[in-house]
Amino acid sequence: MQLCPVGSRGGYCSLKIRNLNLKIMESAINKVVLSGCAGADAEIRTLANNQKLARVSMAVNEYFKNAMGEEVKKTQWFSLTFWNAKADEAIEQIKKGTRFSIEGRLQTNHYEAKDGTRRFSTEIVVNELNVPTLEVAN
Numbered sequence: 077m078q079l080c081p082v083g084s085r086g087g088y089c090s091l092k093i094r095n096l097n098l099k100i101m102e103s104a105i106n107k108v109v110l111s112g113c114a115g116a117d118a119e120i121r122t123l124a125n126n127q128k129l130a131r132v133s134m135a136v137n138e139y140f141k142n143a144m145g146e147e148v149k150k151t152q153w154f155s156l157t158f159w160n161a162k163a164d165e166a167i168e169q170i171k172k173g174t175r176f177s178i179e180g181r182l183q184t185n186h187y188e189a190k191d192g193t194r195r196f197s198t199e200i201v202v203n204e205l206n207v208p209t210l211e212v213a214n
Contacts, residue, residue, distance in 0.1 A: 130163035
């Protein structure tokens, strides 16, 4: 069953079901927005084709109350990848403990482990980096 006609405009199509007008997206969105702290200094390397690749881990804390009413902190770790000009920005601006935010996309990679099993890893390829600066008032 095809819900959206070929050639519909603007990435959306309309579907009317029992007097409900719904807009359905035609394509998926792969977008991640995070704000947290660097777990270590960003590390950079230059690949054989002269592309620059920087990597850093980001910790994002979540706070909630458990069943007994106690506040609990849960930390999620994310692997971030920066390419070329963004890699240069990351190296200049991200040191261990730096608070920053990013926008990017999820990318899953696979490789063969030493024991022959196929392994997967997911990283965030960053396309926007924001490191807030503190201004001291005189």
